[in-house]
Amino acid sequence: MWNLIKPTSKLSLRVWQFTILTIFLVGWYVLSIDKKMAFFFGDPIGVVEQVWLWFFVNGDIYYHLQITLTETLLAFAIGTSAGMGAGLWLGLSPMASAVLDPYIKALNSMPRVILAPIFAMWFGLGIWSKVALAVTLVFFIVFFNVYQGVREVSPTLLDNAKMLGAKQKQLLRYVYLPSATSWVFSSLHTAVGLAFVGAVVGEYLGSAAGVGYLILQAEGTFDINTVMAGIVVLTICALLLDASVGIIEKRLMKWQPSHGETEKL
Amino acid sequence: MSMPHSLNEPPALALKDITCTFVSRDDPNQRYMAVKDTTLEIAAGEFVSVVGPTGCGKSTLLNVGAGLLAPSRGSIEVFGQQLVGINDRAGYMFQGEALLPWRSALDNVTAGLQFANVPKDEAAEKGRDWMRRVGLGGFEDRYPHQMSGGMRKRAMLAQTLIRDPDIILMDEPFSALDIQTRQLMENEVLELWMAKRKAVLFITHDLDEAIAMSDRVVVLSAGPGTHPIGEFVVDLPRPRDVTEVRSDPRFVELHTQIWNVLRDEVLKGYEQQKKKAA
Numbered sequence A: 001m002w003n004l005i006k007p008t009s010k011l012s013l014r015v016w017q018f019t020i021l022t023i024f025l026v027g028w029y030v031l032s033i034d035k036k037m038a039f040f041f042g043d044p045i046g047v048v049e050q051v052w053l054w055f056f057v058n059g060d061i062y063y064h065l066q067i068t069l070t071e072t073l074l075a076f077a078i079g080t081s082a083g084m085g086a087g088l089w090l091g092l093s094p095m096a097s098a099v100l101d102p103y104i105k106a107l108n109s110m111p112r113v114i115l116a117p118i119f120a121m122w123f124g125l126g127i128w129s130k131v132a133l134a135v136t137l138v139f140f141i142v143f144f145n146v147y148q149g150v151r152e153v154s155p156t157l158l159d160n161a162k163m164l165g166a167k168q169k170q171l172l173r174y175v176y177l178p179s180a181t182s183w184v185f186s187s188l189h190t191a192v193g194l195a196f197v198g199a200v201v202g203e204y205l206g207s208a209a210g211v212g213y214l215i216l217q218a219e220g221t222f223d224i225n226t227v228m229a230g231i232v233v234l235t236i237c238a239l240l241l242d243a244s245v246g247i248i249e250k251r252l253m254k255w256q257p258s259h260g261e262t263e264k265l
Numbered sequence B: 001m002s003m004p005h006s007l008n009e010p011p012a013l014a015l016k017d018i019t020c021t022f023v024s025r026d027d028p029n030q031r032y033m034a035v036k037d038t039t040l041e042i043a044a045g046e047f048v049s050v051v052g053p054t055g056c057g058k059s060t061l062l063n064v065g066a067g068l069l070a071p072s073r074g075s076i077e078v079f080g081q082q083l084v085g086i087n088d089r090a091g092y093m094f095q096g097e098a099l100l101p102w103r104s105a106l107d108n109v110t111a112g113l114q115f116a117n118v119p120k121d122e123a124a125e126k127g128r129d130w131m132r133r134v135g136l137g138g139f140e141d142r143y144p145h146q147m148s149g150g151m152r153k154r155a156m157l158a159q160t161l162i163r164d165p166d167i168i169l170m171d172e173p174f175s176a177l178d179i180q181t182r183q184l185m186e187n188e189v190l191e192l193w194m195a196k197r198k199a200v201l202f203i204t205h206d207l208d209e210a211i212a213m214s215d216r217v218v219v220l221s222a223g224p225g226t227h228p229i230g231e232f233v234v235d236l237p238r239p240r241d242v243t244e245v246r247s248d249p250r251f252v253e254l255h256t257q258i259w260n261v262l263r264d265e266v267l268k269g270y271e272q273q274k275k276k277a278a
Helices: A010-032 A035-041 A044-057 A063-090 A093-110 A112-123 A128-149 A157-165 A168-205 A213-222 A224-252 B058-066 B105-109 B111-115 B120-133 B149-161 B179-196 B208-213 B249-277
Strands: B013-023 B032-043 B047-051 B073-078 B090-092 B167-171 B199-204 B214-218 B228-232
Touching: A010 A035, A010 A044, A035 A224, A044 A063, A044 A224, A044 B120, A063 A093, A063 A128, A063 A168, A063 A213, A063 A224, A093 A128, A093 B073, A112 A128, A112 A168, A128 A168, A157 A168, A157 B058, A157 B090, A168 A213, A168 A224, A168 B111, A213 A224, B013 B058, B013 B249, B032 B047, B032 B058, B032 B199, B058 B090, B058 B167, B058 B199, B090 B149, B105 B111, B105 B149, B111 B120, B111 B149, B120 B149, B149 B179, B149 B249, B179 B208, B199 B208, B208 B214, B214 B249, B228 B249
Parallel strands: B047 B199, B047 B214, B090 B167, B167 B199
Antiparallel strands: B013 B032, B013 B073, B214 B228
């Protein structure tokens, strides 16, 4: 019996995954028949209705979604490039990294969400205070990975490139940077998620637009279905962003040996 | 950049009274003298092998000649000129994996041309030519992880030779290969060398390889304080086939002579390694 339903093929795997989702939704629905439960947990049909209203009837989610995504992408871009720059610099300059070491550790261990009110003061309630918060989250993830990546470049590769006539600039461009990219990509999945977290948390703490703002408003009126709908929309967006990072990674990292790969003739 | 070879001409590479002392990072009072008062000259067009027990500082000497490592004492002259910084007339074939893993074989082979700002098309054409010469035609688009150890070594050889260096430094280039591939590549290197006659400094721990390939074999003592303890001119006729030349009576004779000098050092080196491990 078990052999029949064991998730071996891709199809049966999908069936299994879908079954789990169905069981969860049905369970949720049954629970939510009780009005008291529905008050606290919402009901799946109401959530779907809300998503439907947002996207296809009122169409008002697009504006908020666009704000949140803009914040996320800006933070991702700024945080990643700053992290890469700083990582390269400190990785290549042992002196600077030795001097700055305690401060980097301190900044990294600080609970950075607490900076949100300060950023709101500095940058106002528009998108930039959210971008700033998300950047502080993204920056360190990328920074530490690039820093590590630069320091772990194989000395033989460096010596070889030097003997082939590479100048310092060329070493940076053709050896250090590509070598750090594999480290960067392993951090980008985390980074894109954190950029999203930063943006939404920022909105949640004070804003006039964005999905986080929608959720906050709904919570104020105990409209749990809308809160849940917001969470669903955010989750799907985060998955999509992560998948696009995955696609870019696959393109750029095709030189990396994947496990058990046979020769491509 | 071909030069007339005459006896009065300065050697292609001259290491003069080189001493290299390494200081332990953890304890500055702990020093290790890898190489001591070593003088080594390689004439233009000469193939010189350096043999010695493992861990005796052979690679240190090579790195000094390449300009990658500044000696604690002594001087290096390249074609009569004091060496400052990287030795840009030398090509270096490393012992370990030195290909950039994110570049295809062709892009690796042409890396040196790219660094010298040679136009892309010209570099690619030259690269294809060199890949054919080392037997890698048709593998241009492979990434290093898609190639076998022997193919990677061939790519490294092409990468080194494409720049047409006047001095070729090789650090046990074939030590990781199986014996058949190794002999094949030794012959190929000899053939390429015969065509261009560049100065070669070849480091190996394999005495057979050293004699079969070189004009001169230099034996180094066991470390610490490695220095040359013997020098043998290999007067076997060229062109040679590394497999066939091994049965030549003169080869056997030379082998016995050199091995007599080398054996004690190998034993000494072995004892030291054991002591270090204990």
